[in-house]
Amino acid sequence: xxxxxxxxTAEEEAALKAGVVKHGAGKWRTILTDPEFSAIxxxxxxxxxxxxxxxxxxxxxxxxxxxxxxxLKKNLLLPAPKIDNNHMALSTAVRHDENxxxxxxxxxxxxxxxSHNSKQQLSRLDDHILExxxxxxxxRGSDRNAIASYIEENYQSPTxxxxxxxxxxxxxxxxxxxxxVQQRYKISPSSTGSEKRRYSSSTLLxxxxxxxxxxxxxSHDVNILSKSQVDADISKAKSxxxxxxxxxxxxxxxxxEAAIAEAELAAREAEAAExxxEAAHVFAKAAMKALKCKTSxxx
DNA sequence: TTAGGGTTACAG
DNA sequence: CTGTAACCCTAA
Numbered sequence: 001x002x003x004x005x006x007x008x009t010a011e012e013e014a015a016l017k018a019g020v021v022k023h024g025a026g027k028w029r030t031i032l033t034d035p036e037f038s039a040i041x042x043x044x045x046x047x048x049x050x051x052x053x054x055x056x057x058x059x060x061x062x063x064x065x066x067x068x069x070x071x072l073k074k075n076l077l078l079p080a081p082k083i084d085n086n087h088m089a090l091s092t093a094v095r096h097d098e099n100x101x102x103x104x105x106x107x108x109x110x111x112x113x114x115s116h117n118s119k120q121q122l123s124r125l126d127d128h129i130l131e132x133x134x135x136x137x138x139x140r141g142s143d144r145n146a147i148a149s150y151i152e153e154n155y156q157s158p159t160x161x162x163x164x165x166x167x168x169x170x171x172x173x174x175x176x177x178x179x180x181v182q183q184r185y186k187i188s189p190s191s192t193g194s195e196k197r198r199y200s201s202s203t204l205l206x207x208x209x210x211x212x213x214x215x216x217x218x219s220h221d222v223n224i225l226s227k228s229q230v231d232a233d234i235s236k237a238k239s240x241x242x243x244x245x246x247x248x249x250x251x252x253x254x255x256x257e258a259a260i261a262e263a264e265l266a267a268r269e270a271e272a273a274e275x276x277x278e279a280a281h282v283f284a285k286a287a288m289k290a291l292k293c294k295t296s297x298x299x
Numbered sequence: 300t301t302a303g304g305g306t307t308a309c310a311g
Numbered sequence: 312c313t314g315t316a317a318c319c320c321t322a323a
Binding site: 304307309311 | 315
């Protein structure tokens with residue numbers, strides 16, 4: 001991966017993602033103003049948010065290739081996207097060769113969704129954990145139960161979420177991505193109000209007093225992708241023609257929302273070798289989910 | 300204010 | 312030297 005100047009922390013990225021999920025992509029000012037994220041993103045401008053979001057999506061979708069700019073230009077000069085009902089091997093889905101955005105979301109979701117790779121799931125779980133912590137916005141951090149509840153609420157919970165969660169949490173603490181304080185987990189980088197970023201001593205292990213209330217529910221209005229909305233939009237999606245679906249999917253790829261954010265992190269964290277299969281799978285899922293969202297919002 | 304093109308800094 | 316991600320500039 002490349003090298004940064006003022007690199008974005010995982011905390012900031014998670015906040016950005018959460019912000020996009022909540023307010024939508026493009027509402028950078030709104031996200032920045034939102035007290036939920038203003039603390040974390042205080043040092044970032046709306047332009048920074050926009051740029052970061054762009055980088056994330058570009059790298060996630062185009063398989064870390066700087067073709068993005070060129071390819072995008074070429075795409076704009078071409079007529080409506082062609083629909084290829086091809087048997088899309090997973091890799092062909094990602095490499096839309098510069099001029100054709102081949103997509104058939106409806107077919108894809110039936111085919112490739114059931115596939116589950118252990119490693120990619122773990123990456124996503126890591127992401128979900130971060131998102132949960134950010135979104136729950138618990139001052140002292142969130143305990144395992146709260147995180148588990150959050151993930152169960154917003155995603156399909158694996159059969160043994162509890163066990164997985166425990167393992168992942170431990171691992172993320174080990175690699176310094178999060179810190180554990182009094183049974184609660186927080187994002188590791190510096191305090192959420194500090195002017196400086198990761199330079200400040202990461203040991204803000206302030207021994208907070210044990211909170212009296214044992215349960216830490218998602219008492220906030222943070223809602224991610226209501227299932228009812230998704231379900232409702234599925235029917236819409238089914239009635240769309242392949243052409244419409246392809247166009248919508250292409251647009252969704254361009255700006256994207258929650259699903260793309262998911263793809264972003266998953267693809268970024270995946271190894272180069274399996275990144276393609278991973279990205280393809282995620283892309284399929286992302287296109288489908290984004291399609292559902294867009295259907296009600298724009299189309 | 301935002302989207303997009305372009306530039307610069309930095310890691311491999 | 313190449314690729315990537317942050318940064319910058321400008322039009323709409």
